[in-house]
Amino acid sequence: MSVLIYTENWDGKFKKLSFELVSYAKEVAKKLNTTVTALSIGNVEETELKKLSIYGANKIITVTNANLSGLNNQAYTSVIAEITVKENASVIAFAHNNTGKAIAPRLSVKLKAGLVTAVVATPITTEPFVIAKKVFTSKAYAKVSIKSSIKILTLLQNAYGLNESPEAFNLETFEPILNESMLKTTVLDVNKISGKILLTDADIVVSGGRGMKGPENWGPIEELASLLGAGTACSRPVSDEGWRSHDEHTGQTGKIIAPTLYIACGISGAIQHLGGVSSSKCIVAINKDPDAPIFEAADYGIVGDVLKVLPDMITAVKELKALS
Amino acid sequence: MKILVCINNVPDTTTKIKFVNNTAFDSNGVQWIINPWDELALTRAIEIKEAQPSEIENITVINVGLAEAEATIRKALAIGADNGIRINYDAKDSFAVAYQLAEYIKKENYDIILCGIESSDYNGANVGGMLSEILEFPSVSSISHLDIKEGKLILKREIDGGQETLSTQLPFVGIVQKGITKEPKIPSMRGIMTARTKQLLVIEAASCESLTDFIEFELPKPKAACKKIDPENVRELVQLLHNEAKVI
Numbered sequence A: 001m002s003v004l005i006y007t008e009n010w011d012g013k014f015k016k017l018s019f020e021l022v023s024y025a026k027e028v029a030k031k032l033n034t035t036v037t038a039l040s041i042g043n044v045e046e047t048e049l050k051k052l053s054i055y056g057a058n059k060i061i062t063v064t065n066a067n068l069s070g071l072n073n074q075a076y077t078s079v080i081a082e083i084t085v086k087e088n089a090s091v092i093a094f095a096h097n098n099t100g101k102a103i104a105p106r107l108s109v110k111l112k113a114g115l116v117t118a119v120v121a122t123p124i125t126t127e128p129f130v131i132a133k134k135v136f137t138s139k140a141y142a143k144v145s146i147k148s149s150i151k152i153l154t155l156l157q158n159a160y161g162l163n164e165s166p167e168a169f170n171l172e173t174f175e176p177i178l179n180e181s182m183l184k185t186t187v188l189d190v191n192k193i194s195g196k197i198l199l200t201d202a203d204i205v206v207s208g209g210r211g212m213k214g215p216e217n218w219g220p221i222e223e224l225a226s227l228l229g230a231g232t233a234c235s236r237p238v239s240d241e242g243w244r245s246h247d248e249h250t251g252q253t254g255k256i257i258a259p260t261l262y263i264a265c266g267i268s269g270a271i272q273h274l275g276g277v278s279s280s281k282c283i284v285a286i287n288k289d290p291d292a293p294i295f296e297a298a299d300y301g302i303v304g305d306v307l308k309v310l311p312d313m314i315t316a317v318k319e320l321k322a323l324s
Numbered sequence B: 001m002k003i004l005v006c007i008n009n010v011p012d013t014t015t016k017i018k019f020v021n022n023t024a025f026d027s028n029g030v031q032w033i034i035n036p037w038d039e040l041a042l043t044r045a046i047e048i049k050e051a052q053p054s055e056i057e058n059i060t061v062i063n064v065g066l067a068e069a070e071a072t073i074r075k076a077l078a079i080g081a082d083n084g085i086r087i088n089y090d091a092k093d094s095f096a097v098a099y100q101l102a103e104y105i106k107k108e109n110y111d112i113i114l115c116g117i118e119s120s121d122y123n124g125a126n127v128g129g130m131l132s133e134i135l136e137f138p139s140v141s142s143i144s145h146l147d148i149k150e151g152k153l154i155l156k157r158e159i160d161g162g163q164e165t166l167s168t169q170l171p172f173v174g175i176v177q178k179g180i181t182k183e184p185k186i187p188s189m190r191g192i193m194t195a196r197t198k199q200l201l202v203i204e205a206a207s208c209e210s211l212t213d214f215i216e217f218e219l220p221k222p223k224a225a226c227k228k229i230d231p232e233n234v235r236e237l238v239q240l241l242h243n244e245a246k247v248i
């Protein structure tokens, strides 16, 4: 028996969510009295792979195969199913991101394994296997039991956090069996913005809404974000208007994020927006309307003109950084 | 080409969520809508058909649900789907929904099957992927652009920090997210009139077992009141974030 996780790399580097997933799997494995196997697909150097063992992976399996260079849902599913059988895995965990959402459901059918997505914690009990997930866009939680012998989970990002639990580095390579019939989709072109902090990876996010008045006013948001090492986000109307790019749109129909700090600038806090950010550990709201619903979700708030408050905030953060 | 759009019937996004005995969603007084992502998928399919009538033979919408979902299916017909299907089944989990859909699709010959990336009720993000695996069709998830040129699909999918362009063989399951179209299409008066005459076929469900059980629901704990800081003293906010919340 083992807990198998799918780790994801970004140009050869693991994302924070992968380390979080190992940390999480380690606790699940302890509850089940078993070990953690981490699967990595693609070219990752040994020094990077080693990091997975710091968070508790007992074994790391790497697969490098030219046919797997782009995400192909069918082929990835087949590879992970093969490894599940080989490792006799009883729990398989993914991050609840685009990749996890693409593969986990397919794997669930292939292995006849019950799937619970967007889980927020380790299982409440393991016999029967009961786990909590978010529902209604974070407006509620549900406890779900999985009846099959193999269980598949996707972990909501930042729901668990990082936890070191060093294990010996134990690396294995695996050559999967792939046939033509699995290779029906092809990635033709990749267009990535590099050098930017990924919104879903960011610990701090500075976000702007319609209250920012126009794209020309985003300078202070970017400056504050770069001072704090933060990612930048926006509300839906802002991306719909084309003030900011679509990958910044957060909320129910955009990205769901859970940073430690979310700074909402000129965002009213509509329920659909909150759906994507309400799991943040600390929320700061700057809004000129004292009755804006964002203040109900916020931990700290300033009722005032965001275009005046932001420059002061930048100054204060600079002072703080100069002291520490 | 024939397109099938899978639509879910979900509570309006502004619904105040309540449960009966913490074991079932309280649907009392709830307004039902087409799941927002499914509505985007449908809108895009209709846009393609309107722009290139020769490429698309037919757009069907399908729902797995009970009779109360029919108003939502009619709305999809009013938006512009050609015909609707309801599989009469009260599914207990996403696998059961995917299974019912697959049983129907196996007997038909759709080229493109579209699903939304998730449902705003149980936030599964499951049905499209499960369906494709049961059917052994290729699937592409997080699709933010879809077009058809000379019988070939052009797809873009969102990845962290960017986009990929893909090609796929048909039939295929496309799992769409926002970006695929700007705004959901609103039914016109004429659309609403003609929707009444369009076919809405009800079919009986196949027997199937679920792999998971929802056993209990819970509302999040209420949040402590927001601490207000004077706009003339922003330094205090930064101090609190540093010393009290310890987040910067």
Ligand SMILES: Cc1cc2nc3c(=O)[nH]c(=O)nc-3n(C[C@H](O)[C@H](O)[C@H](O)COP(=O)(O)OP(=O)(O)OC[C@H]3O[C@@H](n4cnc5c(N)ncnc54)[C@H](O)[C@@H]3O)c2cc1C
Pocket: A208, A209, A210, A211, A212, A234, A235, A236, A237, A238, A249, A250, A251, A252, A253, A254, A265, A266, A267, A268, A269, A270, A271, A272, A273, A276, A286, A287, A288, A289, A292, A304, A305, A306, A307, B013, B036
């Ligand atoms: C099905 C559906 C899905 C949706 N999904 C999403 C989603 O995923 N994400 C999302 O964000 N929205 C979503 N929406 C839209 C959502 O309902 C709101 O319309 C949107 O979040 C509002 O964006 P906003 O806060 O930027 O703008 P507004 O609501 O216009 O708010 C602007 C705020 O800025 C304040 N303001 C104005 N000027 C200043 C100033 N000078 N200084 C300080 N404050 C100022 C105002 O007081 C106001 O509170 C969805 C809607 C629907 C129907």
